Amino acid sequence: xxxxxxxxxxxxxxxxxxxxxxxxxxxxxxxxxxxxxxxxxxxxxxxxxxxxxxxxxxxxxxxxxxxxxxxxxxxxxxxxxxxxxxxxxxxxxxxxxxxxxxxxxxxxxxxxxxxxxxxxxxxxxxxxxxxxxxxxxxxxxxxxxxxxxxxxxxxxxxxxxxxxxxxxxxxxxxxxxxxxxxxxxxxxxxxxxxxxxxxxxxxxxxxxxxxxxxxxxxxxxxxxxxxxxxxxxxxxxxxxxxxxxxxxxxxxxxxxxxxxxxxxxxxxxxxxxxxxxxxxxxxxxxxxxxxxxxxxxxxxxxxxxxxxxxxxxxxxxxxxxxxxxxxxxxxxxxxxxxxxxxxxxxxxxxxxxxxxxxxxxxxxxxxxxxxxxxxxxxxxxxxxxxxxxxxx
Numbered sequence: 032x033x034x035x036x037x038x039x040x041x042x043x044x045x046x047x048x049x050x051x052x053x054x055x056x057x058x059x060x061x062x063x064x065x066x067x068x069x070x071x072x073x074x075x076x077x078x079x080x081x082x083x084x085x086x087x088x089x090x091x092x093x094x095x096x097x098x099x100x101x102x103x104x105x106x107x108x109x110x111x112x113x114x115x116x117x118x119x120x121x122x123x124x125x126x127x128x129x130x131x132x133x134x135x136x137x138x139x140x141x142x143x144x145x146x147x148x149x150x151x152x153x154x155x156x157x158x159x160x161x162x163x164x165x166x167x168x169x170x171x172x173x174x175x176x177x178x179x180x181x182x183x184x185x186x187x188x189x190x191x192x193x194x195x196x197x198x199x200x201x202x203x204x205x206x207x208x209x210x211x212x213x214x215x216x217x218x219x220x221x222x223x224x225x226x227x228x229x230x231x232x233x234x235x236x237x238x239x240x241x242x243x244x245x246x247x248x249x250x251x252x253x254x255x256x257x258x259x260x261x262x263x264x265x266x267x268x269x270x271x272x273x274x275x276x277x278x279x280x281x282x283x284x285x286x287x288x289x290x291x292x293x294x295x296x297x298x299x300x301x302x303x304x305x306x307x308x309x310x311x312x313x314x315x316x317x318x319x320x321x322x323x324x325x326x327x328x329x330x331x332x333x334x335x336x337x338x339x340x341x342x343x344x345x346x347x348x349x350x351x352x353x354x355x356x357x358x359x360x361x362x363x364x365x366x367x368x369x370x371x372x373x374x375x376x377x378x379x380x381x382x383x384x385x386x387x388x389x390x391x392x393x394x395x396x397x398x399x400x401x402x403x404x405x406x407x408x409x410x411x412x413x414x415x416x417x418x419x420x421x422x423x
Contacts, residue, residue: 036079037103037423042128047117051109051125053132056082058423059416061135062165063105064089064357066142067125067150069118070306073108077307081106081328087409088354091386093416099358099365100420101412102166105137113144114273119153126157138163140360141229143306143328146272147184147194163360170365182370183363190268191233193372194356199233200376201355202326204383205347206234206300207241209322212391215299223247223296223320226305228274230326230353232267234302239263247296249305250275254292257285294318303330315339325349340400348402350409351386355379 038055052075055063065085068078086104093101107129111121122145126133133139133154139162141147154162161167161177170176186193210220220243224231227250235245244260252275255261262282269277278287294301294310295317303309304326310318315335323331323339323346331339336346359375362368368378393404 034083036082039075039079041075042125044121044124046124047111047121049109049111049117049121051107051121051128052078053105053107053129053137054079054082055103055105055132055137056086057103057413058136059089059101059103060169060420061423062138062169063103063136064138064166064361065105065107067107067109067139067145067162068142069109069111069113069122069144071110071112073110075108077329078106078108081108081307084328084350085357086413087350087406088357090409090412090416091351091354091405092358092382093412095415095419097362097365097367098171099361099367100169101416102138102361105139106142107137107139119149122149122153123156126153126159126162130157130159133159133162134164136165138166146229163364166364176364176366179366179370180360180364183375186370186372188372191236193375194359195229196233196236196372197359197375197379198230198353198356199235199326200237200379201358201383202230202234202302202304202324202352203237203241204355204380205352205387206238206302206322206324208384208387209324209345209347209391210300212388217242220244220300221246221296221298222300222302223249223293223298224302224304224326225249225293225309225330226274226303226327227266227270227276228305230356231302231304232270232274234304234324234326235263236267238300238302243300246298247293248276249290249293251290252276252278252287253290254288254296255281255285256288256292256296257282258297259284261285296320300324303327306330308332310335312338315344318344320344322347325352328353336400336402346401347387348405350402351383351390351405354386355383358382
């Protein structure tokens, strides 16, 4: 797969001077899929890397027997602090500027710093029918498909929306598949999670309910630690819109440590679920976990990953681990599954189990890392998609 994207554009907000980026890495049937993130310091290079990752995430879920045909990969990013009073206005103006792309070939949704509700509200204000309207011409029955997706977004499980849970279900299942592969019992396995927003929070819930012990959770204020295990449900219930935990709910055994304490926790599984580039070469030396499960996009720098592999630390890559949310959107919209939580979780678990298994088998056979194996599998899928559906 070429490293040069199909399209890359940069926008400058005429009000604040904030910059935004859109990178379309590849089109399939004329459409690309990828979320929109907002964070201070977001760069064009970062967005390009994320867009390439989306191409692979889509391809890895290709099932010739399914109604959903994977789309191409794209990504949007805005260099702005999402907590800024100006952030919403910047978001609306970005979407208004990108409206021609969103209407024709870029389907987008929530990513780091944004919620789907906020994206939907801003998209409507920007004059868009939907943030995913470019895919509508590919649907057999647009009205029924939109109703099915809206119904799915209305489903809540124990107080949390299904759309917020499916990604974490996929991340957790990837971790569980890795544990099962080496016969590691869930009971007694310890977990540290960086980021307690949509993805990190849901991952913590599923791992906790599977019987693992979540001993550390980091948010923007620091890391909450309890070697005996945190009350994950209480922490989830106390979060604000940005995933910050209300410290008033902490129990006597819980303690607060620094923002980097999640990295050095004595755990089996480390889940970076917040920003990109969270683990560098210096940080990797302090990691004690056996598995790093990339719930965030691009959290481990390549050189750090090389050193981790040399130490026997297995990194399960983002292109596989956090692909569940994207796949769920399209399975639901195209009609491979209905607006039902158990059906969504069941499809996500089975798909992730199969994909992680193929990736680890390939890594073992080729003598490579799981990431290299995932990329090789994606290349094979992309070639097949190109032959069946064309290259644009």
